Structures are given as C-alpha cells and as structure tokens.
Amino acid sequence: MEHAMATHEDHFRAGKLLGLDHRKLGMWLFIASEVMFFGGLIAAFLTFKLGTPSTDSALLNVAQVGVNTFVLLTSSFTVVLALSAIRAGDQRGLRAFLGLTILLGAAFLSGQAFEFASLYREGLTLTSGVFGSSFFTLTGFHGLHVFIGVVWALRNLIKAMRGGYRAETSIGIELFGLYWHFVDIVWIVLFTIIYLI
C-alpha cells in the first residue's frame, strides 16, 4: 500500500499517466504549427508559380542546389547516428555526430548564401517581382530555420562536451532531432516545388 501511494504520487509529479512524454508531444505540436506556417508561404509561392508563371525560374541552378540538398539530407542521417550513439552510452560518438551535423548544416547555409548572391548578381532579388519575392521569402525562412537548428545543435554540443547527456537522459538530442528532420523534410518539399517541377 505504501508503495502504491508512492507510485501514485510520482505520477502526479511527473504527469506521465499516458506513457506519453509531454516534451515530445509539445515538439510535435510545435512542428504542426510550423507546417502550417510554411504551408502559408508555400501557398503564396504556388499562387504565383501557377497563376503568373515567370521566366525568372530559369535562373535557378538545379544541380548546385541538388548538391546542397544532399548535404542537408546527410545531416539528418548524422543526427540519427548521434541519438543512437548516446542511447548506447557512446559520448564520443555523440559529440562527433553532433559536430558533423553542425558542419553539414553550416555547409548548407553557405551553399544557400552562395546561391542567393549569384541570383542577386543576375538580377533576381526580393523586389524584382512576385517570383523573386516569393522565392527568397520561402527559401529564406527555411534557411532561418536551418540557422536556428545549427545554433540549437551547437548548444547541445556544448552540453555534450560537459557530459550533459546520458543514455537515459537523451531527450534533448531526440527533440533536436525531431526539429532537424522536420526542417529537412520541408526542404525536400521546397526543392521539389521550386526547383524540380
């Protein structure tokens, strides 16, 4: 009886009767709201792409961005490896794969900056017309999300350097992973609708 009371008390404190971790659920809900945010921007982009087709899209360099896409997708893989490393208690693996994720994320951002710079030189800008406006807004907000992800990963890396994660307390890595995968999936959608079709 004593034991039963204690467990019950624990439930009250931790609030985990469903066996559903509230941090993960919160993250999924945040991602749902982010999906809708990008949905709004994508709707704007498609309105112009379908309604007033522009020759400006010929300026896009699909091959170069394709390489960048590969870089970003690889970073999703390294996040999975980081999580599986810490779940196995492998601190070195965690730090290595987090570091690799940061490098890949930074490489993607550099690639995007390079792409933006060359488009600007060719006259495609935020204010050059509806294609430029919707292209830079949509890809720019995605880039901002990658940037936030890189900062988040850096913070996690610093915490990992101090031994802040253990196999049973790896939720922080998992939450970051959810966000990072989401950012990657958004890019797959954007790459398809902006560059491929």
Added chain:
Amino acid sequence: MSADAYAVKATAGWRRYLRWNTDHKVIGVQYLVTTFVFFFIGGLLAMLVRSELARPGTDILAGQQFNRVVTNHGSLMIFLWIIPVFAGFANFMLPLMIGARDMAFPRLNAASYWTFLAGGVVMVASFFVGAAETGWTAYVPLSIRAPDGQTVWAVSVIIIGASSTMGGINFITTTLTMRAEGMSFWRLPLFVWSMLATSLLVVIATPVLTASLILVALDRLVGTAFFDVAAGGSPILFQNLFWFYSHPAVYIMILPGMGIISEIFPVFSRKPIFGYKMIALSSMAIAVLGMTVWGHHMFSSGMDPRYRVPYMVTSMIIAVPTGVKIFSWLATIWDGKLRFTTAMLFALGFISMFLIGGITGIFLASIPFDIHVHDTYFVVAHLHFVLFGGSVSAAYAGLYYWFPKITGRMLDENFGKGHFILNFIGANLTYLPMFLAGALGMPRRVADYAPEFARLNQLATLGAAILGVSSVPMLYNIVVSWVKGPVAEANPWQARTLEWQTSSPPQDQNFDVPPVITHDPYDYGVAGPAADRPQSASAAAD
C-alpha cells in the same frame, strides 16, 4: 485545510502577479486582469465610435480618426480581450479540472503571458505613431499603403499570435499528459473538451495569420511584390491566408465560451448535462468544419464563383453541431431545479443572444443574401451578437462562476444581477437596430451615414451608453469583493468538478493528495449512491 490558511497567503502575495511566475494560477490571474484592462480600452473606443454615429455627419471623429478607432476597437477586442480572456480562465481552471498540479510546460506558460503582454503593449503603443486604420482585417492593398502605425500593428499581431500558439501547445499537451488517475477522456469536463478543440485550431490556424502578416510587413518594409497588383501581386491571396486563420478564430473565440456555459447549466439546474458526448464531439466537429469555411468571407471578392457553393454548404453545416449544443443545453435546464445566480443568468443570456448571432450567420452563409448585405451593418450586428452576446456573456458567466475559486471571495449577487440586466438590455438595444440598418443598406466602417438611418443609430448609441454604464456595477463589484467580500467556501455552488474539490483559492500544487477520479463530472441529482458526489474519491474523503 481551512480557507483561513489561504486568505493570508492570497493577500500577502500580490506582488507575485507583477513578476515572472510559473504557477498556472498566478498566470491565469495575470491573463484575466490584463485582458479586462484591454477590454475597457476597447470598450472606450467603442463608445467613441457610437458617439460619432449618434447622429449623421462627422462631429467627433473625421474619416481617418474614425477608421483608426474602429480598427483598434476590433483588434483589441479580438486579439487582446476575447481570445486571451479564455486563455486566462483555462490557465487557472484547466489543470485543476483534470486533477493536475500545473500545466505541462510552466515556463512556456509564463513566456506565453509575457509575450502576450508585450504584444498588447505594442498594439496600444501603435496609437501614438499613427494607429492602423484598415479595419482589423488589414486588407491589402490598403494595409500596404497606410501610414507606419500599420507596421507596428502587424508586428503586434504576430507577437500575440506567437503567445497564442505557445498557449495552445501547452493546453493540448497538458490535457493529454497531465490528467489525474481515472480522468479518462469521457470524464473530462466540457470546458476542457472545448479548450482542446480551441487549442487545436490555435496551433493549426494561427501560423497562417503570422505568415500573411509577415508578407504584409515585407511588402511595407522591404518592397516585395506579394500584394502589389501592378507587379503581379495577388490581393486575393491575402484574403485567403487571412481568413484561413480568422474564420477559425471565430470558433477560437466561441468554443471556450460554450465550454463555460456547459459547466454552468448542470450546476445551477442540478441535473446531469444532456448529451455529454455529443457536446464534446460537436466541439471537435466545429473545430474541423471550421477550417473549411473561410471562403464565405470572400463571396464578393472576385473569387472563382465555382468555389462559392461548397463554402456555403460547409458554412451552413456548422449550424448542425452548434444546434446540437443549444438543444443539449435547453434539455439540461428543462425540468431542472434552477438557481438564478448571476452566472446562470449570463449563461441564459448567452443562449438567447448567441442564437440570434448564430442564425443570422446561416443567413450570411447564403450567397445571394450575403452579397446583398456584404459590408453593411447587418454583418456588424451578426458578429456582435456572436462575440458580445455569445463570447462576452460567457466570459462574464465564467467570471461570476469562478470568481470565488480564483480570489477566495464571493461577488455580490445584487450588483451582479444589476450588471446582467443592464448588459442584456444594452446589448440588444445596441445590436438589434443594426440588423435593420444593415438590411436597409447602411455600409459599415464609415464615419457618416444617410439621414434616414438616424433613428436606428440613436437607438444603438443609447444601447451602447447603457452597456458602458453596465460596466460600473461590475467593476465596483470586482474591486470591492476582491478586497473585502465574504470569504468563499471551497465549493459555494455545490459543484462536482475537481476545481471545486480544493480550497478557494487553491493551495500550491492544487491538491493535498493527487485526486483519483471515480465519477462523471455532471451527475447531479441522480438517484442512488452517485447522487451529488464529487468527481474524485480522494477529495470526497477529505
């Protein structure tokens, strides 16, 4: 524990309301007090509007001033009063009602309040840099060309939207993961169900408003071409994005009110709620259907006519789950042992006025009728019957019902009833003439009108004055009762739901012992062992 032990703490700790605090009860009070302040600012703006419209001609406010006052009246009432006041009630009550000790994310909760306050301050500050003047809908291209205050306004709405989304994520997560033992979904109080539906809408719809206002801000600040027709921009795009949020926002504003009403009727009728599951599911149905109707705002905007009929049909279908609720409430009070407390009176006022607002909503969903009265006072009357007659009545009902739990003091019932009578007369006198004026063709959002509308507008202005006066007994009652009203018992209304099974105001951590839920929330007056027993076994044993 006795109420006295808490009376000391409640009065001693008022400073905690001015600081960062992660307790859901403190945050609830912060929200409620802040939203009432914004409500009064919005109310004063409404008084200005009605004063200008008291007679034909422009006497007090010229065109631009009038537009600014109307815009900020709407924006304050929607973004800084109705939507967040229910977040205030939910912050205080939802964890108590499900037997939790706090919200799932207490720090996010505090962040959501302070973000809301910041957004509200920015919106009010926009008055001083030339306030927004496009109406709360901020239609482009008007909102691209308006002076700088429009940018400040857009930024404030983006900030408030972020606060709202944080709250929504928190309410859903709390409801799903923090329920006490035995609190299954079919034992959730209906206010919790309604907040779940509301929060889903908030999380899904708000980011789209954010996106649309970011595009407006970019057009204004950077010079992008999203809504610049000359450069191929699309004003219809803005209307689609805006109403994708702003129509569901109507349900964000009414569903929590319906939840409060569903709490009040069984308590003051001493009967089980009629159709518990149907009311819970109709909240969800309204949330889902509510995402599919936004185009009915755009019948006269030049949208493809083929889309009109589907939007008309989905809009009218919303009346079905809404009707389910209204009939369930009527069946709940039918043959009950009614107690006409102030909370109950406001709940009854809610039904009668919301019904008028809801039915005229079906008129407006009908394409030919909508095109006839689009942008007339008919629409103004409809939305005020829904949002004032409905949502504000529900907020008042919640105030009179939960005030003892929140403050540990009883409100004065005589002042409360005086408030109700003035409010009910004032609301109907203000808004009923607007239906007539609108049907006769009086356009909305204009500072002047043709002389033939003078009589109807005088009536509306008289009603508004009564509404203004009605806030005096309410304010007096709140302030005096909070300071020195009679001390409230834990459960002054003999209610069964969990928030009443702990002290008033509730102690830290809410409950002495984590409650175990053994009963449905509304089994009032039924025969047998369950009669008038609280929802939780452990609380009953105290």
